[in-house]
Amino acid sequence: MRIVKRVLSTYSADNFGFCSALYELGGLVVMHDASGCNSTYNTHDEPRWYDTDSLVFISGLTEKDAIFGNDDRLIDDLVKAAEELHPRFVAVCGGPLPHIIGTDFRAVARAVWRRTGIPSFGLQTNGMDSYVKGAGGALAEIAERAEPPGRKRFGLPGKIKINLLGVTPLDFSVNGSVREMEKYFEGHGFCVLSTWAMGNTLDKILASADADVNLVVSACGLPAAKVLLRRFGIPFVVGMPAGRENSREICARLREAAKAGRLQHAGQDRSKTGEEQDAGSAVSRVRPDPAREKRAFPAGNAAKDPELSGEEKQGDEDTEAELLIIGEPVQADALAREISLSGQYEKIRIVCPMAGLPEELLAGKEQLVLEQELRDACACADRIIADPLYRRLLPGEEGKFTALPHTAYSGRYYENEMPVLIGEKLNRWLALPKGPKT
Numbered sequence: 276m277r278i279v280k281r282v283l284s285t286y287s288a289d290n291f292g293f294c295s296a297l298y299e300l301g302g303l304v305v306m307h308d309a310s311g312c313n314s315t316y317n318t319h320d321e322p323r324w325y326d327t328d329s330l331v332f333i334s335g336l337t338e339k340d341a342i343f344g345n346d347d348r349l350i351d352d353l354v355k356a357a358e359e360l361h362p363r364f365v366a367v368c369g370g371p372l373p374h375i376i377g378t379d380f381r382a383v384a385r386a387v388w389r390r391t392g393i394p395s396f397g398l399q400t401n402g403m404d405s406y407v408k409g410a411g412g413a414l415a416e417i418a419e420r421a422e423p424p425g426r427k428r429f430g431l432p433g434k435i436k437i438n439l440l441g442v443t444p445l446d447f448s449v450n451g452s453v454r455e456m457e458k459y460f461e462g463h464g465f466c467v468l469s470t471w472a473m474g475n476t477l478d479k480i481l482a483s484a485d486a487d488v489n490l491v492v493s494a495c496g497l498p499a500a501k502v503l504l505r506r507f508g509i510p511f512v513v514g515m516p517a518g519r520e521n522s523r524e525i526c527a528r529l530r531e532a533a534k535a536g537r538l539q540h541a542g543q544d545r546s547k548t549g550e551e552q553d554a555g556s557a558v559s560r561v562r563p564d565p566a567r568e569k570r571a572f573p574a575g576n577a578a579k580d581p582e583l584s585g586e587e588k589q590g591d592e593d594t595e596a597e598l599l600i601i602g603e604p605v606q607a608d609a610l611a612r613e614i615s616l617s618g619q620y621e622k623i624r625i626v627c628p629m630a631g632l633p634e635e636l637l638a639g640k641e642q643l644v645l646e647q648e649l650r651d652a653c654a655c656a657d658r659i660i661a662d663p664l665y666r667r668l669l670p671g672e673e674g675k676f677t678a679l680p681h682t683a684y685s686g687r688y689y690e691n692e693m694p695v696l697i698g699e700k701l702n703r704w705l706a707l708p709k710g711p712k713t
Contacts, residue, residue, distance in 0.1 A: 278644075288404070289402065289405060289407075289631070291315075291406055292405070296409070296411075296443055299472060300476070303364070304367075305353060306331075306333050307334040319686035320445060336372055344376055349383060350383055354391055357393050365387050368398045371401060371403060394420065398416065410495035411494065419502055423507070424484040434466040435464065437467055438467070438469045438490070438503075439492050440511070446681070446682070448690060450690070459516050460526075468486050469483035486509055487536055489511040491511055492515045493515070493603060494605055497513070517697060518609060518610070520613060522698050595622040596621075596658070597622045597656045597658075598614065598619075598659075601662070602679065602684075604636040607627065610660060625640040626642075626649070649668060657675070
């Protein structure tokens with residue numbers, strides 16, 4: 276019973292993340308599960324549902340089909356829909372019931388591709404992991420189909436070309452944050468080739484291998500970045516451009532990565548695979564400087580700092596005010612960097628409650644999923660930045676919370692209160708009164 280949540284919600288499921296990542300790309304996207312599961316997605320987690328057309332469907336899995344494992348009906352329905360709607364691709368995933376009966380979505384997709392000639396792929400979702408796994412897997416599948424770079428366009432003088440990976444409304448809503456990101460980089464000497472996957476066409480995304488460097492702006496974008504590194508040797512940087520100083524650091528890291536990538540690929544044919552180019556070394560040159568990391572987090576997670584003695588740790592706990600940030604790891608990291616650089620807090624603790632996050636993004640963070648663990652973490656903190664639903668953990672201390680709504684957690688309930696945090700907008704937001712709204 277420890278895993279039961281009494282007052283908290285759950286993060287958007289992997290099959291919803293799958294649909295969200297592919298929503299605007301012109302494909303036939305199908306969740307295999309009982310009728311009604313798609314209404315949870317479109318009424319709670321998909322803010323584009325009412326004003327942007329898409330081909331997202333539910334298969335309507337019946338009790339009889341679940342018992343007898345009738346995959347032929349699913350395949351026949353997919354083929355029929357594809358022949359009527361003529362999508363750019365067919366993508367299929369599943370919920371808990373298909374997971375229990377062992378439906379092989381990759382095999383289903385291969386059968387559909389053979390019968391229709393339309394590119395198809397499947398992802399083994401289960402409706403219980405977080406949206407990060409589904410959205411990340413979907414974008415990785417698109418990256419596997421990206422076109423080799425055009426030799427005439429690659430290497431042109433001028434702005435550094437970048438792709439923004441991991442952009443879905445589950446993390447960025449539809450409040451203008453995506454356009455603000457694009458404007459920020461365009462104003463600082465970069466050319467944004469594509470945004471994966473909001474506000475772009477499939478053709479533009481497939482042709483984005485001309486980029487000098489990729490920026491992973493959420494955990495959902497990391498699998499695609501790894502695929503593009505392997506296939507084309509495009510290095511990547513992880514970070515969200517939120518906050519004045521943090522955004523400047525990200526721009527510097529992008530320039531460094533682009534320069535390293537150009538040096539490595541000088542005289543090489545980028546249409547070859549990453550394995551042929553020994554692409555792995557490109558990203559190793561753009562790892563964050565340890566000294567800079569230490570400046571950014573002078574005392575964050577002191578209990579995990581091996582350079583501090585036990586006596587010093589105890590002293591920090593007794594004298595320093597603690598800020599707790601709960602949420603998606605890339606955004607939380609950006610908030611923590613900017614806040615620590617401002618000197619507002621010296622002790623910053625980051626908790627990422629969603630399951631299935633890449634290990635690389637959890638360094639210096641905690642992954643707490645049990646409600647009691649989160650309650651204890653909130654009780655120990657002096658200030659908490661989190662989705663408003665986390666206020667339920669401390670009903671008598673709402674004043675400790677600074678509300679930062681997250682679509683993947685509270686759906687569209689707080690969509691009118693979601694701030695834009697790109698660039699200096701984060702600094703202005705942090706300067707607002709921190710008490711609860713009246």
